[in-house]
Amino acid sequence: MDYTILVGGAAGQGIDTVIHLLERTIKRHGYYVFTYKNFMSMVRGGHNFMQVRFSDKPVTSYVSKIDMIFALNEETIALHRERLKDDGVIIIDNEVAKAEEYNHLPLTQIAKELNNEKVYPTVGFGALVNYFGLSLDIAKEVIYDVLGDKISDVNKQALEKGYDMLERKYNLEKKDDNHILINGNQALALGAIAAGCRYYCGYPMTPSSSVMTYMSAKANEMGIVVDQIEDEVGALNMALGASYAGVRALTGSSGGGFALMTEALSLAGITEIPIVVFNAQRPGPATGMATRTEQSDLRFVIHAGHGEFPKMVIALRTPYDAFYQTARAFNIAEKYQIPVLLMTEEYLTDYNMTIDPFDFSKIKIERYLAKESDIIDERYKRYKFTESGISPRLIPGKVKGKVVLVDSHEHNEYGNIEESTDNRIKMMDKRMKKLEGLKDEIQEPWFIGKENPENLIVCWGATYGAVKEAVDILNTEGGSIGALIYGDIWPFPTKRINEMGKKAKRIIDIEQNATGQLESLINEFTDIKCTDRILKYDGRPINGDEIIQKLNLSI
Amino acid sequence: MSCEYKVYDPSWCPGCGNYMIKTTLKQALEELDIPPHKAVIVSGIGQAGKIPHYIGANGFNGLHGRALPPAIGIKLSNKNLTVIAESGDGDTYGEGGNHFIHTIRRNVNIAHFVHDNQIYGLTKGQGSPTTAKGQKTTLQFDGVRFEPVKPVALSLTMGAGFVARGFSGDIPHLVKLMKEAITYKGYAHLDIFQPCVVWNKVNTFGWYKKHTYYLPDDYDYTNYEEAYKKALEWENGIPLGILYKVEKETYEDTFEFIKNGLPLVDVKLDPMDTEKLMKGFY
Ligand SMILES: Cc1ncc(C[n+]2csc(CCOP(=O)(O)OP(=O)(O)O)c2C)c(N)n1
Ligand code: SF4
Numbered sequence: 001m002d003y004t005i006l007v008g009g010a011a012g013q014g015i016d017t018v019i020h021l022l023e024r025t026i027k028r029h030g031y032y033v034f035t036y037k038n039f040m041s042m043v044r045g046g047h048n049f050m051q052v053r054f055s056d057k058p059v060t061s062y063v064s065k066i067d068m069i070f071a072l073n074e075e076t077i078a079l080h081r082e083r084l085k086d087d088g089v090i091i092i093d094n095e096v097a098k099a100e101e102y103n104h105l106p107l108t109q110i111a112k113e114l115n116n117e118k119v120y121p122t123v124g125f126g127a128l129v130n131y132f133g134l135s136l137d138i139a140k141e142v143i144y145d146v147l148g149d150k151i152s153d154v155n156k157q158a159l160e161k162g163y164d165m166l167e168r169k170y171n172l173e174k175k176d177d178n179h180i181l182i183n184g185n186q187a188l189a190l191g192a193i194a195a196g197c198r199y200y201c202g203y204p205m206t207p208s209s210s211v212m213t214y215m216s217a218k219a220n221e222m223g224i225v226v227d228q229i230e231d232e233v234g235a236l237n238m239a240l241g242a243s244y245a246g247v248r249a250l251t252g253s254s255g256g257g258f259a260l261m262t263e264a265l266s267l268a269g270i271t272e273i274p275i276v277v278f279n280a281q282r283p284g285p286a287t288g289m290a291t292r293t294e295q296s297d298l299r300f301v302i303h304a305g306h307g308e309f310p311k312m313v314i315a316l317r318t319p320y321d322a323f324y325q326t327a328r329a330f331n332i333a334e335k336y337q338i339p340v341l342l343m344t345e346e347y348l349t350d351y352n353m354t355i356d357p358f359d360f361s362k363i364k365i366e367r368y369l370a371k372e373s374d375i376i377d378e379r380y381k382r383y384k385f386t387e388s389g390i391s392p393r394l395i396p397g398k399v400k401g402k403v404v405l406v407d408s409h410e411h412n413e414y415g416n417i418e419e420s421t422d423n424r425i426k427m428m429d430k431r432m433k434k435l436e437g438l439k440d441e442i443q444e445p446w447f448i449g450k451e452n453p454e455n456l457i458v459c460w461g462a463t464y465g466a467v468k469e470a471v472d473i474l475n476t477e478g479g480s481i482g483a484l485i486y487g488d489i490w491p492f493p494t495k496r497i498n499e500m501g502k503k504a505k506r507i508i509d510i511e512q513n514a515t516g517q518l519e520s521l522i523n524e525f526t527d528i529k530c531t532d533r534i535l536k537y538d539g540r541p542i543n544g545d546e547i548i549q550k551l552n553l554s555i
Numbered sequence: 556m557s558c559e560y561k562v563y564d565p566s567w568c569p570g571c572g573n574y575m576i577k578t579t580l581k582q583a584l585e586e587l588d589i590p591p592h593k594a595v596i597v598s599g600i601g602q603a604g605k606i607p608h609y610i611g612a613n614g615f616n617g618l619h620g621r622a623l624p625p626a627i628g629i630k631l632s633n634k635n636l637t638v639i640a641e642s643g644d645g646d647t648y649g650e651g652g653n654h655f656i657h658t659i660r661r662n663v664n665i666a667h668f669v670h671d672n673q674i675y676g677l678t679k680g681q682g683s684p685t686t687a688k689g690q691k692t693t694l695q696f697d698g699v700r701f702e703p704v705k706p707v708a709l710s711l712t713m714g715a716g717f718v719a720r721g722f723s724g725d726i727p728h729l730v731k732l733m734k735e736a737i738t739y740k741g742y743a744h745l746d747i748f749q750p751c752v753v754w755n756k757v758n759t760f761g762w763y764k765k766h767t768y769y770l771p772d773d774y775d776y777t778n779y780e781e782a783y784k785k786a787l788e789w790e791n792g793i794p795l796g797i798l799y800k801v802e803k804e805t806y807e808d809t810f811e812f813i814k815n816g817l818p819l820v821d822v823k824l825d826p827m828d829t830e831k832l833m834k835g836f837y
Contacts (some may be wrong), residue, residue, distance in 0.1 A: 028837075180836035190832060196824035199632060218832060223812040223822060225631050230657040234624040241597070244615055245636070246820040249628065267618050318725060327826075357833055363826035367759025384674050395820065396595055396613035396629075397636050405607060405614040408600070416563055416608050417616075 001056050003170075004063055005128065006080055008049030009072025011042045014121035017147075018070065019050045021125045023181060025134055026054045027354055030175025032467075035352040036062035036193045038540070041206070041290040047075055049178055056175075060318070060353070060465035064545045068131075070124055077102070091166065092129060093120065103166065105532055110161045119158040126162020133171035136163060180357050184348035184462070187319035188278065189214040190358065191326030192250050193222055196365045197276075199242040199249035201227040201235045205257040206290045207346040208280035211250075232257040236264035239533075240273050244406060246395035248330055252265070252278035252342070254296050256286060262304045265339055269309030271406040272383070272391070272431065273334035276326070278342035280349050283539045292539030293346035295461055296513040299520070300491040301341055310336070310434045313490035315343045315461040317446070320355045321487060322348070324362070331366045332441055336434045337393060345512070347541040348462035357497060372399050381413040382406060389433030435491060442488045444496040449482030455551075456504035458497065458530065460486035460518050462541070469544025470551070486518060492525045501528035508532040508551065512542060560584060560591055561611045572723040572749035572760075573602055576670055577609050579726050580639070583733035584612070586626060594637040597626040599651060601643035601677045603670035603749070622649025623658040626665050631807055633820045638664075644671040648684040648704045659713040659742055661806045666736040666743045670723075671706065672751035673758045680754030690757055707798055708786035710744040711779070716803040717743035718782065720795050722751070723765055724760055728795065735797060741805050770796035777801055 007018045020033060027033045031054045040046040051062055071077045071092045081090065094104035111120035119515050122143070129139045135444065139159055144152045182190075189211045192200075200215045202208065216226040225242075229235040235251045242249040253261065258279040268275045280300055283294035303311050312332060316322040329340040370392035377384070380402040384391040391413075396404040405415030412429060414417040446464070449457075449471040454473055459467050464485045474481045482504075484497060501522075503508055509519040509530040514537045519530045534550045536542045560581040562582050568574045584594055594612040594833040598604040602621035607614025613643070626640040647655050647669045680693035684704040696740075710718050717739045721729040729747065736743035748763045774796065775781060782799035791805050808814045816822065 018775075076779060180833060182836045183829045184834070190829065193825040193832065194829040196826070198819055198822065198824075199628065201628070220811065222829070222832075223816065223819070225810060225813070225819065227631075229624065230653050233621065234654050234657070237621040237624035238628040240617075241615065241625025242632045243628075244625065245595075245629040245632035247632040249632075263618060264621070267621075271615075271617075357836075358830075360830040363829075365824050397593055397633055400590070401594055403611060403613045405616075407614070407616040408610070408618055409616065415614065417566075417605070 002053070002059070003055070004051050004066045005068045005070060006049055006051045006066045007070045007072070008076030008080060010045050011040065011048050012044040013072040014118070015048055015050055015072065018121045018125050019052060020146050021122070021139070021142055022128060023052050023352055024146060025129065025139045026052065026172070027179065027181045028138050028142065028177050029134060029172050030177040031056060032059050032179070033181055033352065033354045034059040034062060036541070037350045039291050047079065049076065049080065049493060061469045061543045062541070063543060070128065072121070091124065105162070105165045107162070107266070111158065114154055114157055114161070118155050119155055122155045122158040123162035125219040126159040127166040129159065130163045131166045131169050133168050133353050135174060136160070140176070177324065178356070179354040181352050181354050182319045183345055183350055183352050184316060184319050185210040185280070186214050187322035187384065188316065188326045188342065188344065189428045191323040192276070193218065193224065194329070194360055194363045194527040195248065195327040195330040197248045197250045197330065198223060199225045199239065199247045199251070200251065201229050201238045202251050203229055203232050203235055203252060203257055205254045207282060207349040208252050208254045208257070208278065209347065211252055211446070213279070220353065232260035236261040236275070236277065237267070239275055240264060240268055240271070243275050244396070245275050252280060254280045254282050255284045255288070256296070258301070258304070262306070266305035266307055266309070267408050268339045269305055269307065269311065269431070270339040270408055270410070273406065274337050274343065275339045276329045276333050277339060278344060281343065281345040283537070289539045291346065293541050294512050294537060294539060295345055295463065296517070296537070297343065298460070298489065298517040301343055304341070308428070309431055310338050311490070312338065312340045312438060312488070313343060314340065315487055316348060316485055316488050317461055317464040317485055318355070319353055323358050325487065327363045334368045336438055337390060338434060343461060345462050368393065370394050375399065375402055379414060380404065382415045383411060383427065383430070385413060385430055388431045390435055390437070415500070439491055441491045442491055444493045445484040447482060447484055447496065447500070450480050451482070451484030452503050454505045455478040455482070456500055456507045457481065457483035457510055458486070458507060458518060458522065459483065459510040460489055460511060463512060466541070466543045466547055467510060470547035473544065473548060474551070489521070492521050494526050497522060497528055498526050501526065506531045508534060510534045510542070510547065512536050518555045558613055563609055565609045566605065568753050570752040571602070572672065572751065573606070573670060573725055575723040576616070576668070576729070576749060577606055577749060579733060580606070580668070580719045581610060582726070583730050583737060586654045586730065587734055587737060589637050593635070594639065595629055597629065597638065597640045599642040599646035601675070602644045603641055603643035604646060605721070606641045620646050621654065622646065623651060623654040623667070627658065627661065627663045630663050630665050631813065631819065633818045634807055634813060635818050639737065640665055640667045642669055643676065643683070644669060644685045644706070645675050645683040646671060646740060648706060652684070656713055658663070659710055659744070662716060662741045662803055662804045664740055664742070666733070666739070667745065667780045668733065668736070669682050669706065669744070669746045670749040671746050672749045672755055674751050676751045676753040676754060687757065693754065706746045706789065707744070708783065711783055711786050711799055715744050716801050717797070718786070718799040719743070719745045719797045720793070721745055722748045722749070722763055722795055724763060728769070732797065739800065741803050766793050768792045768796050770794050
């Protein structure tokens, strides 16, 4: 089984509520859920839609074909009916549209009878619950959990009224539910908190903001300072202050905001203050499309900051990945005293997916701080020359008689300004030496599909989900296809691509940008050449169906 | 002793006002009995910004205009540290103007000393946000074309709880002001006249001496209207001293867990404590 319900309408009509109730109710019946959200940068009006896909097998992407449209306005039908399966149905409020072929439900009328016009989406939700044969009790439980005490009574009545409106077509029997339903930004935030991040400062920018929102909601419970700063320039400088003082700090933004942070990123480079920063990509240049998705900041992020200094860049592939990689990022940042940059993208930040619960016992907080006894010099050398390039890191205020001086100028071992040629070379070498250690930390890309495939896909980040679906389907149909999905992407891992790329007949680069930025890295760092490219940059996420279609053309 | 307030060869010009500010800062910290490892001097870029190198305390010499954000991050992370931000007038009111405004609103417990030489020193004499209208500089050949920032009036209107003005030519007076600013609970803005003997030929030691006067002992610094009037005084004498001082809740105290808990940096961390948050995703 594999069904998709689309709910569409204008912003502010309640799509969110229906989707929330629906995805949670289905999940609690033990099914795999994937919710794709497509919205415009508007608070009221426009056209928004969301699709809940559910199946008894794991799902990692949205699909093109849909089984049901729940339309909150007529425009939704016009825009999406083409994608409806032959036996698919459309439901709509009878006061909104009259055409015969829809199921007209008296949603508004019931809501009025309940003296609360706002509950009409819940009436519709009730109809869906019966249609798919879901449990009314579980639906009520979800209403209570999602909407809270105050308004759940009237919503429960709305649910029951709606339940009688539509005949049952399917019977989704209840199975064990062992999953969580989470999006990439929530997973990133959880990973950070688990890793001991206790300082978040940022400036709102879609689609990064929900990390800050989640952390803010948990701030008091977990003892986290969450601060909305005047701008992104201040945000990263403040985070560096917190990290200098010994607290794990996080900041993040989307392209434009990240651009403002590059000045301070360079400061992190020369002061060797560990820091984790994420860039939640949206289409650019400049303001671009705020609520759409793209993977076009890869080159920008790996080169962000003026001057030369080591940094690490990790692209997040799934919510599961987001959790563990974020936690890992904090350890690597502290081990090497460098900035670690996380790249995510609107699609991943927003979609909701069922995954195994996180195993918090796997998270280790490794601080790599110097002990008092490690500081043997009379005057503490913050930038002591060492074999590895990593100097013992002390936190200010902790050791009597030792002070910690960090500096944005070129400096000597003590942190004092010094521009002699000898010192400059030594300091640059010291910083760059960290790259040697860092190379050992780099994880090769994930590989999925047939061993030694004739066709090798390369991609990075959240494109994983769509590629996974396509690879699985094509291989079941007898194809010979595999894929490398990059997570760690800077310093660029070359081992696996060199091995596999030499054997494959075709190498297909799939990215959500116009220039093939991953492909350009492969060209730069290996002898492998991609033979095909599927580049999508219309702001909408690619899915498995689309990849299969386009591969047919190019293979 | 490896750690005391000592000097590491300043690279300022002979006769520069910065020397006195450095001496004063050192004296203020010593008189307040704050050991070097408990103080952090945070600065931006400019001649003023070099001061962490010449004081043997913890130091964070960051970016031009950006002294305040890291200072806030440091204070909230470790409330036990004495945090002092030092920056030039260009650093503070120009490049860092936005941070200045919003730091005042936050009222974090830090002291902020602005070395106000009314010129850009390090970059060789261009006009700063406090250079007088009409003054000719190494860049504004026809004279500065627009009005200067009025620092103390600005911080007053933004709601600063401690606003003062000092002069590097009077060390004892400045020590007193610095000590008041450091011990004040909240953001303390101290604008310090600091003659740049090379680039500012107008606002010299003599000029400041001639144009300033001390607020009288019976001056009521809790009176906002009075303070605002004083803050605007210029042509007929510029007042030195504490213009305004009232008690306000500090930003860090608005966080229950900082106010009543350990300094953030000393809180024990265990990843398992976060597991409970997963409840929300079932
Ligand atoms: C982002 C940035 N812009 C410009 C500069 C160049 N710069 C260094 S110091 C300075 C101004 C210095 O004036 P002020 O802040 O008044 O300090 P002073 O040197 O007079 O103490 C400028 C423009 C810089 N370092 N960084
Ligand atoms: S240029 Fe001016 S501010 Fe800079 S050191 Fe010389 S006198 Fe002082």
